[in-house]
Each structure stands twice: as structure tokens, then as C-alpha cells.
Amino acid sequence: MVTLKQISHSFEDDAGQVNQLFNNLDITFEAGSFTNIIGANGSGKSTLLNIIAGLTIPNQGKVFINQNEVQHLNVDQRSKYVARIFQNPLQGSVAELTVIENMRLASLRNTHKGLKLGINNQFIAMVKQRIAQLDLGLENKIAQKMGTLSGGQRQALTLVMATLCDADVLLMDEPTSALDPKSALSLMDNAAKIIQEKKHTAIMVTHNMREAVNYGNRLLMMKAGKVEKDIAAQEKSTLTHAKLFDWLNEV
């Protein structure tokens, strides 16, 4: 569960002007829920994710993950609670390392990275099995450098990396925006499956209305740092694209 309490945050734009984005924002994301956040550019969606991940420290307010107060923790310290898939498929993995080496680092997210040669047969078998679940044939490419794979393949592997450890929270910042439609569909199907299986508290920022409607069990519409609409599970299950567009136009 993620709770944001009384979050206020402002930032300075390029012209040096201070803009207030959040003003006493309160939001709770229940454990095991899958929330989509939509809204125009500048509505605060990505900043909200950054505040949860620790990339942005809010001017005021508190962030709780499962009752643990985390706003004083840096990104690396918070990573034991939070796994993340970035918008840019190149950002979530290291191009110069092989797939299996990237997976090894991801598997150690919660723990110390010591002087141990950790990539043994048992680890390789475990990773291959996890990658095979994507059904993209990538389990045969684990010895390749990450940089040799396509954006879609890298993003799919980032999903496996993010969910290799049991983090409570999975943050996805427009995870499919750089992918072709087929790769995007495959990624989202896999993400939904893994989120349900592992019972992550998932929060996804998206501009893709089809994804906003088809996936998740809660939908937040944001505008200028405020939640304009909060659509819960029951209502969301009957939500249509047409209805969503109407709302968006209203907002």
C-alpha cells in the first residue's frame, strides 16, 4: 500500500518562476491494486511517480509504503520497496552488460552486491524460466549484450527485472510509449499477468487510452496537480473509450 499525505510541491521552471504543482495532495493506493493515471502534460503524473520512487523529494508531506515512512530515503534505499519501469526502454537496463548480468543486478535489488560470482547454472535456469513466461523467445538471448536488443525486447526484459524481486510497489511511467503496437500489447499483457500473480501495488502513468481502459482496476485523472476524477473498480469495469474521452474533454 502506498499513502501520500498532505503532499505539497513546487518547482522552478526554466524562466526561474516558481510553480506550485501539488497543494496538500492526499492519495492512497491500496495493496494489490493496479491504478492508471492519465492527464495532460504538466498535470503532475510523472512527478507523483517520482515522489513515490524518491527521485523527487516533496517540499512538504509524507510518503508511506506499507506503513513505513519513506520520504527521507534516497532512490537506492527505497528500491527495496519500489520497482520501476521507465518510459525510455534504454533507461531500465545497462546496454553494456549482457541480459543475464542485468538480471543478476535486478535479482539483488533488495540485498548487498558482494564479491560473489552469482551467475551460476541455477540462477540462469531461474531467469530463463522467468523470461520464457514473456513468450517472446528472449530466453535464448541471455548471453547477448542488452544494447543489441530492440526497445520492445529491452522493455519486456525490464519488466522481468523489475519483478524479479518481490517489491511491494511497481511504478510504470508510460512503459509502452516507445514501443510498436504489437510489442506494447505484449508488454501490457505480461505486466497485467505478473501484477496479478505477484500482487504488486501497481501504478501506471499512461497517455494510451486503450491501456487506461483495458488494464488495471482504478483510474485517476489528473489536472494541474489535482485528482479530478477517481474511478474505482466497479465503475472502471464498465468504462468505455467514448465515455473516457467525454470525461477527458470535461477535465
Add this chain to the structure above:
Amino acid sequence: MDFYALALLQGLAFVPLALGIFLSAKVFNIPDITTDGSYTLGAAVFAVCMLSNMHPLMASLLVMPAGAAAGAVTGIIHTKLKMNALLAGILVMTALYSVNLLIMERSNIPLLGTPSLFVEISNPDNLLINIAIAGILVTIITSILLWLLKTDFGLAMRAAGSNENMIEANGVNTNRIKMIGLAISNALVALSGCLVTQMQGFADINMGIGIVIAGLASVMMGESVSRRLQRTTLLMPLLMVVTAAVIFRLCIAFILAQGIEQVYVKLFSALLVLLFIGITKINFIKK
């Protein structure tokens, strides 16, 4: 022939330097100029230890924590004070000049006649055995570095140099790991300074000037050759850097053998670097 054998021996002494710069420049993507100071620091610490009759092996081991400390200081200035890495390195390098003088208490310490890791280095009959000793040392150091870079910690180091976002999201404190990386890098550089001191029989306050260039040349040459060979394993770039460090020294020896005076050596080493980098940048296949 002995002349080139001697250059080969010197080349082997420069291998830890090249590996150290490989670590800072290629693995961490940090242009670390501390090198010029920590190389001399290695020489200074070794010379002073030898003057107090320490065993040469002990003294050679002791220079590494000294070099590591210098690297760590650069790391702290860069990561904690957020100073540009290049500037942090220059700062520490400048400070090290005084530190090295303080350690040495004069600008030159002759060590002729004192024991070293090598067998009577001044006697040409011992060249082969000394090359073997240096070869074993270099093999050990390269193997340790290769092993380190393959461990979980090594993976985190390699990731930190290439994608900070990813590695922080995976629970690594990038500041800490960069600091450790610079410490290891400068420990290796100091070891080179100490080995060269043992070979030339003296430590000199100015011996480190421009040394970063020699290391960087080896790294760039090694890297581009291993890229051309399209081998992407970790072993290949490391072996290429080791080889390049030796070849660089042989080239300098060749230049000296043409009767060019010692004063021009630095100028020629800079030109050599330019040549190496130039060659690797030229595309030989015309489109």
C-alpha cells in the same frame, strides 16, 4: 635487443596503470587526473619504506592503500561536493605534489643497491627472470581485476558507469560505488609508480607528470582493437589494454633508439597518443 627487452619489462610495469585508467575512464566513465599524483605517491611511499629497510614486497603492498586513499579523496570531492570529476582530480593531483614532497622530504630518492621485487635489475643478465617476475605480477593483477568485474559488486560498478538511473533503481548507492572505483583505480596506479621506481632505481617528484596520457593511450588503443575484433567479452578488452600498455612502452623505446633525446620523450608520447587515437578513428573501409 636488450634495449627492447628492457622496454618490455617497463611496459609490464605500466600495466597496472593502464588497468587503473581502464577502470576509471572506461568502467566509470570518469576522466581521473588524480593519476598523475597517485603514480608519484606510489613511488614516494615505496622509496620511503625502502629507506626504513622494509621488505620490498611489504612496501609494494603498502603503496596500494596510499593510492586508494588519494582516489577516495577525489571520489568524495566529486560525489559529495558535486564537483566536476575532472576538476576534483586536478585538485587532488595538485595537492598530492606537496604531499609527495612531504613524504620524500626531497625531490629525488636514489634507491640503487636497495632490494626490490626484481632480481638485481641493473644486471642485464637478469632481464629474462625479471620479465618473468613482472609477467607473473601482471597476470595476477589482471586476473584479480577480471574476477572483481565479474562479481556482483563488479556488475554494479560496470552498471554505475553506464546507467546511473538503472543502478540506483536497483538499490546501489552510486556515490559510494564511484568512490570505491576511484580508490581501486588509484591503488593500481600507485602500484605502477612503485614498480617503475624499482626498475629505474629512484623515485622522482616529477615522474608522474603526463602519466595519465600513457595510460589513456593504452586504454583507447586496447578498446578500439577489441571493438574491431568484435569481441565483447570482458576478458578481451582487458587483455588488449594490457597488450597496448606494453606496446606503448616499446614504441617509446623505439623512438629513443633513434637517438632522440630524453627531453623530447613526453612530446613524442603525446604525439604517439594522437597517432594511436587517430588511427583508431579513421575508417579504413571507403564507402
